[in-house]
Amino acid sequence: MNQPPISPAVPPSARRMLSKVPEITLWFWIIKILCTTVGESFADYINMALGVGLVATAVIFTVVSAVVLAVQMKLTRYRPGAYWLTVVIMSITGTLYTDILTDQAGVPLGLSATVFSAVLAIVFAIWFVKERTLSIHSIVSVPREAFYWLAVLVTFALGTALGDWTLELTGWGPGLSILLPLALIGVVTALWRFGANPVLTFWVAYILTRPLGANIGDWLGLTPAEGGIGLGTFATSVLFLAAILATVVYLTLSKADVVERPRTGTAQTATPARERAALGLLGAVAVATVGLLAYTNSIPHASALADEGSAPTCTAGSTPLTQDEARAAARTSFPATDLAEFRAITTDTLDLVTSGDQAGAAGRATDLETAWDNSQDALFAADCQAWTFIDGQIDPVLSSVRAGTPDPAAEQEALQTLLTTLGDAGP
Known part of the structure; x- marks a missing residue:
């Protein structure tokens, strides 16, 4: 969509330049x-x-x-x-x-x-x-x-x-x-x-x-x-x-x-x-x-x-799970490989926070978020109550690790709580 080449003159006080924009082609x-x-x-x-x-x-x-x-x-x-x-x-x-x-x-x-x-x-x-x-x-x-x-x-x-x-x-x-x-x-x-x-x-x-x-x-x-x-x-x-x-x-x-020369008009x-x-x-x-x-x-x-941006809503059951119930439900319903991946990333993040590597911890927190989001549909379908409980514990991890002024104690508490819910790697 070309525009007419003729325009009002530039005020004398303004610094005049050649055209600063490309031809509209x-x-x-x-x-x-x-x-x-x-x-x-x-x-x-x-x-x-x-x-x-x-x-x-x-x-x-x-x-x-x-x-x-x-x-x-x-x-x-x-x-x-x-x-x-x-x-x-x-x-x-x-x-x-x-x-x-x-x-x-x-x-x-x-x-x-x-x-x-x-x-x-x-x-x-x-x-x-x-x-x-x-x-x-x-x-x-x-x-x-x-x-x-x-x-x-x-x-x-x-x-x-x-x-x-x-x-x-x-x-x-x-x-x-x-x-x-x-x-x-x-x-x-x-x-x-x-x-x-x-x-x-x-x-x-x-x-x-x-x-x-x-x-x-x-x-x-x-x-x-x-x-x-x-x-x-x-x-x-x-x-x-x-x-x-x-x-x-x-x-x-x-x-x-x-623009090399004035155009004669529009189409x-x-x-x-x-x-x-x-x-x-x-x-x-x-x-x-x-x-x-x-x-x-x-x-x-x-x-x-x-x-794209909001968590699904679980309508199964009216009473929220306890941490022990969520851990047991996750071990029963979620694939062991997924739980192992979440535990590994969370452990890595906790180690990085403990060692003072905040940038590395933030990167691993993003890995956790990505892995959790990628598994959302399958895990939610498997047990929406367990998924909702763990999802609610991942949010504090992300917010504490990504805080503008991170608090190591808050980070470690959130990560340790999530690890407890994810459970150990045993059978």
Whole structure:
């Protein structure tokens, strides 16, 4: 979705630069979707691998974003490597901001989407009042570039909230959920070709690529039992980072995304009548999308997000098990190999805590969480009460080991309690 090349003149007081953005071609949208997929999968992987929690991970990437953005803004023209690195980092950072609101602060996704929509509207309003244009082909001064990158960051956070909210409302799996943003991007492209406002269609498509890329990342990374194909977040991140690198190298050498001369217009010559008609059609599509989401939400379903992030509920029995009963039930119902693996990881974690190797302990705690989650369906089906009891003891282990200021006594107590429930390795 190209935008008109003509834009208001840069104020004399502003430092004028060559274009700081790429040509809006098919390459732009391909690499943008690659970046958003990395934003989803790599944010999930880093949060788990670092073991420091969402807030600390977000702080780390906020600092990284500031450094990368400072380098990008010091340049005087578009450089593919610096530009797309900034997009990748902002994709991860924006995703983390939404995840903090949802997972850490408990803010409903609908409210998050509303807040980010309002923030984006304010950014656009101030940008337009100050610069008299929202076209990204006018990014030839420091103030305009600052507005542009702020808008980009908010669109990533907004797109994350909208995508997750859609999954919550519909209960669709990661594969099926790819279709809605893909179809909407197709409609927006058709309306742009028809003569819709190019600036409006660009930013709508830009927002929609975020849930599309995130859903692709989930589909590739999640296990088959969760509706994915099982590549994992790390493999998915490496795959897409490699694709981004290859594309950036190609664009750097070919300059296929560099604006060399002014374009004469969009795919169709825009007229006021066409623009009004396209705006009406875009509004109708928005209403139809809301209606579809409302309808699917009214149909009984399990939330895809709940399935991914929440523990199942056990309805068998009304009296909670004691520790001795849970240990006996686990030894009777759970595979011995699984229990042996959990004991080994827990023992390793306790030894690392005792020796003062907090980083190593956090890594093994992540191994415990992964092993427990991978066995969840089978163990829960075998004895949901024993699973629920042990699951409730694993949570304190994870939180104590991953605490910002770990308390060795609390860590050792939580780990020893879990070991007692898991029992010894005897028959």
